[in-house]
Amino acid sequence: MSPRNAAAVVLALAAACVSATDLPDRPPSEDGFVISVSPTTVHIRAASDQCGIIFSVDDDTRILLKRENGTIIEVTLAIVTAGRRAQGWASGPIAESCPAQAGAAVILIL
Numbered sequence: 590m591s592p593r594n595a596a597a598v599v600l601a602l603a604a605a606c607v608s609a610t611d612l613p614d615r616p617p618s619e620d621g622f623v624i625s626v627s628p629t630t631v632h633i634r635a636a637s638d639q640c641g642i643i644f645s646v647d648d649d650t651r652i653l654l655k656r657e658n659g660t661i662i663e664v665t666l667a668i669v670t671a672g673r674r675a676q677g678w679a680s681g682p683i684a685e686s687c688p689a690q691a692g693a694a695v696i697l698i699l
Contacts, residue, residue, distance in 0.1 A: 611661075612653075612678075612695060613678045613695055617676035618677055618678055618679040618691060619634070619638070619642040619644075619677045620633075620676045621633050621634045621638065621674070622635075622636075622674055622675065623672060623673045623674075624671060625671055626666070626670065629647075630643050631666070631677065631693065631696050632688060633675050640686075640687035641689070642679070642683065642688060642690065643691075644677045644679070644691055645691070645692050645693060647692065649694075650696065651663060651694070652664050652665060652668075652695075652696050653696070653697045653698065654698045655698065655699050661697070673698050675696060676699065677696050677697075678693070679694060680692040680693060
């Protein structure tokens with residue numbers, strides 16, 4: 590690989606990394622496990638919560654993955670699977686139903 594191509598790869602990888610400070614500065618709306626995933630939703634429920642929240646995912650939603658080494662990278666909804674530990678931040682009001690419903694600002698897979 591030429592030095593120029595190597596530099597391009599390093600820049601691309603650096604751009605994909607996200608700082609923990611890029612997460613919302615408030616506690617997550619839900620902290621638990623992914624119950625189900627569809628092309629437009631992620632249902633997250635805490636063990637102590639009977640219903641959880643179904644987050645609607647759109648083009649503005651950031652889907653993030655926290656790696657074992659602590660780094661956070663941006664990923665696609667395709668890697669989100671049921672059973673994974675996750676946190677979700679609502680992008681606006683949360684409809685009080687069972688399960689609750691909200692738009693998703695950030696989904697963090699742990």
